[in-house]
Amino acid sequence: MKRKPLVAGNWKMYQTIAEARQLVPELVRGLQEIMGVQKVICPPFTALLAVKALLEGTDIGLGAQDLFWELEGAYTGEISPKMVAELCQYVIIGHSERRTYFGETDESVNRKVKAALEAGLIPIVCVGETLEENEKGLTEIVLQRQVKVGLQGIDLKLDEQERVPLLIAYEPVWAIGTGKAASGEFANNVVREVIRPELASLFGDQVAQATRVLYGGSVKAKNAGEFFGQTEIDGALVGGASLKADEFVGIVAAAAEG
Ligand code: PGA
Numbered sequence: 001m002k003r004k005p006l007v008a009g010n011w012k013m014y015q016t017i018a019e020a021r022q023l024v025p026e027l028v029r030g031l032q033e034i035m036g037v038q039k040v041i042c043p044p045f046t047a048l049l050a051v052k053a054l055l056e057g058t059d060i061g062l063g064a065q066d067l068f069w070e071l072e073g074a075y076t077g078e079i080s081p082k083m084v085a086e087l088c089q090y091v092i093i094g095h096s097e098r099r100t101y102f103g104e105t106d107e108s109v110n111r112k113v114k115a116a117l118e119a120g121l122i123p124i125v126c127v128g129e130t131l132e133e134n135e136k137g138l139t140e141i142v143l144q145r146q147v148k149v150g151l152q153g154i155d156l157k158l159d160e161q162e163r164v165p166l167l168i169a170y171e172p173v174w175a176i177g178t179g180k181a182a183s184g185e186f187a188n189n190v191v192r193e194v195i196r197p198e199l200a201s202l203f204g205d206q207v208a209q210a211t212r213v214l215y216g217g218s219v220k221a222k223n224a225g226e227f228f229g230q231t232e233i234d235g236a237l238v239g240g241a242s243l244k245a246d247e248f249v250g251i252v253a254a255a256a257e258g
Contacts, residue, residue, distance in 0.1 A: 003212050005228065005255040006167065006235040008040040008063060008124060009242025010092060010216075011047075020047040023245060024054040030249030031060055037235070037255045040090050041242065045079055048087045063090030063124065066098060069108075069115035081119035091116050092237070094126045094150060096173045106149035114154060117165060124167045124214070124237065125150055127195070131174035140194050143170075147198040156203045156211075164211045168195060169237040175217025177239060187215045188230035196232065221250025228255050 015023065020043055031039050042063035043051045052062055064087075068078035084091055093116060094109035109125065116123040127146040129139045147168070159165060170191055175182050191213045200208035215227045216237030227233050235255055241247040 003210065003234045004038055005036070005258070006038040006040065006212055006214065007248075007252045007255050008042060008090065008092070008169075008214070008235070008237050009248055010065060010095070010237055010239050011041065011043045011242060012065070012097070012239060013044060014243055015043055015047055017047050017050045020051050021054065023243070024051055026245035027248060028054070028058050028060065030245055031252055032058060034249070034252050034256050037252050039252055042090070042092055052087050061090055062088045063092060064088050065092045065095065067091050067093070067112060067116060067121075069111040071115075071119075081115045081121060084116075085119040085121050088121065090122045090124055092124045092126065092169075094146075096126060096128055096130075096171060096176060100173075106146055109146075109150040110152055110154075113150060113166070117154065122165055122167065124169050126169045126171050126216070126237070128171040128173050128176075128217070134172065134174060139190065143190065143194045144198050147195060148202065151199075151202060156207050158207060158210055162210060164207055167212045167214060167234075168199075169214040169216045170195060171216035171237060173217075177218070179218050181218035181220075181223055182215070184215075184226035184230050184233070187227060188232045191215075191230075191232035219251060221247050221254065224251040224254035225257070228258055 040061040040063050042065050064084045067084045071080050093112045098104040113123045129142045133142050172182050196208045212234035214235045214237045215233045219236045219238050220241050
């Protein structure tokens with residue numbers, strides 16, 4: 001099964017509109033030469049409209065970093081799936097920073113994933129164990145629960161192009177923003193032995209094999225090849241390095257080489 005690689009840049013809470021107007025043209029210049037990889041950038045909500053305009057006519061997709069599950073209502077400060085879908089094709093859901101700092105749970109992730117799919121967005125669903133869970137040997141149990149509860153009640157199917165309208169990002173929490181990436185081999189084993197089997201038990205083998213699974217956590221241009229060379233890893237979710245044009249372009253170029 002050939003899965004098209006995807007590299008997404010998660011800008012987190014960085015980049016004003018003015019800063020994004022400097023960064024995006026540099027990204028476009030570097031990225032437009034690279035073929036065979038889906039490229040996505042996920043700016044903060046406030047910069048989405050400006051970035052969308054700058055991406056016009058390019059093959060670079062746009063994503064949000066979160067959403068709320070209700071379509072509209074008295075929910076001060078929240079952004080709905082239909083608001084995100086006006087601007088974006090993708091949305092990151094359940095990032096570990098949202099789980100750690102903003103009380104996101106597997107149940108809230110589940111409601112958001114359902115709402116995103118209903119709005120026609122492609123969710124990038126983040127899962128990953130903490131350092132403590134990893135050291136206690138709980139990686140498998142934690143990931144199985146995150147995938148199972150996060151995706152419960154969803155009827156995930158292949159579309160007409162045999163694509164699954166959802167991606168998983170495996171991001172070990174201990175590797176995020178620490179400069180200590182997991183090894184390619186470790187991440188590959190986790191995807192092969194835990195994440196795909198869990199997807200297969202929920203949605204069948206075909207969907208499990210067609211679902212793209214990204215690795216995230218301290219991916220840089222110089223270590224990206226280690227992940228893209230793995231059979232089970234279909235791209236990356238990049239944080240810090242997505243804010244530097246040369247780094248992000250280097251990562252996408254490494255994905256194109258596979
Ligand atoms: P990092 O972040 O690349 O800065 O480690 C990854 C992420 O949080 O998605």
